[in-house]
Amino acid sequence: MDPGSLKHYHEHEFDPQDLLNDFALPDTDKTLHEEIFLFPMKTLQTLTSSGKIAGKTLIDFSSGPVISHLLPIFDYFSDVIILETNDFCMREMEKWRKKEEEAFDWSHLLEHFSELEGDSKKWIEKEETLRRKIKNMMICDLSKQDPPESLALPKADCLMSFYLLSHICKDKEAYSEIIKHVSCFLNVGGYLILAGAFNVKYFSIGEHKYHSLTMDEEYLRKALEDGGFYIENLEKLDSKLSSSLNKYDQVFLASAVKVREPASPLVYSLPAPVVYSLSTPYSSGGEPMARVPEVALRALSMGTRAITPLQISPDRTQGVLQSQAAQDPRRKLK
Known part of the structure; x- marks a missing residue:
């Protein structure tokens, strides 16, 4: 047709x-x-x-x-x-x-x-x-x-x-x-x-x-x-x-x-002002251990390989995953 x-x-x-x-x-x-x-x-x-x-x-x-x-x-x-x-x-x-x-x-x-x-x-x-x-x-x-x-x-x-x-x-x-x-x-x-x-x-x-x-x-x-x-x-x-x-x-x-805004770093909301590491659990002041949120793990499966610890914005309500791909303009996220 x-x-x-x-x-x-x-x-x-x-x-x-x-x-x-x-x-x-x-x-x-x-x-x-x-x-x-x-x-x-x-x-x-x-x-x-x-x-x-x-x-x-x-x-x-x-x-x-x-x-x-x-x-x-x-x-x-x-x-x-x-x-x-x-x-x-x-x-x-x-x-x-x-x-x-x-x-x-x-x-x-x-x-x-x-x-x-x-x-x-x-x-x-x-x-x-x-x-x-x-x-x-x-x-x-x-x-x-x-x-x-x-x-x-x-x-x-x-x-x-x-x-x-x-x-x-x-x-x-x-x-x-x-x-x-x-x-x-x-x-x-x-x-x-x-x-x-x-x-x-x-x-x-x-x-x-x-x-x-x-x-x-x-x-x-x-x-x-x-x-x-x-x-x-x-x-x-x-x-x-x-x-x-x-x-x-x-x-x-x-x-x-x-898992992110289009054409931006991978962003997700945090329920509390905490810092996550993808390699190890965290603890602060004797608080129970906690691991990276599920949405961050979803982001990893999209092709982001080397992730640094999570950075917290000034208002401490947003977390931004910064990957080597995001830091180096020659490398792109898949």
């Missing part, structure tokens, strides 16, 4: 009802339903069950006026912020949020997920809880280089993006830049949850076919690591889809922790 004949999700208007009818109705192609919705929902449920992905603010920046991917995760956060790239998807989300008569009916997926949790009868309560937790909904199009700071949002503990980033990036360079922009929304130590597909040919909305960036696992890993993330988990499912709506090789769900 000629790439020039494809439309672009963030540039061409479409009817969000077409998107929902094609992908989210109960009678949707079962394979498509399993791969696009159920696989990432089940995978995310497993990840969140550890309790490690939690905090105050969750930002969702995903394709379409869709709520299903929020079900396994929103309970672990106090506030949810929804970002949409266009006003027509925003209007469709508002219909659901305000329980308008024309709103899309998500009961089949809500009931299915509540059943996975052990009580299918709680889906109504779950839907109402999600509505209450959504504190803000905003338009945001990072493909136009809107600076995240212009939205004046609080730094989040988790940002999730289902399928959107590859839809709004025309090439790999743009995708790498988007990952760095997304990082600006997150606290260091916060999580990025990405769902997408490898080797996508296109996706459809109604009668029209749309662009999606073609990439493989190797490139995704590089883009995330270059953006300051350490990938903790990456689950994949081979596609068995024969539908003309989508063409791809695999769907994936990745969870990655932000």
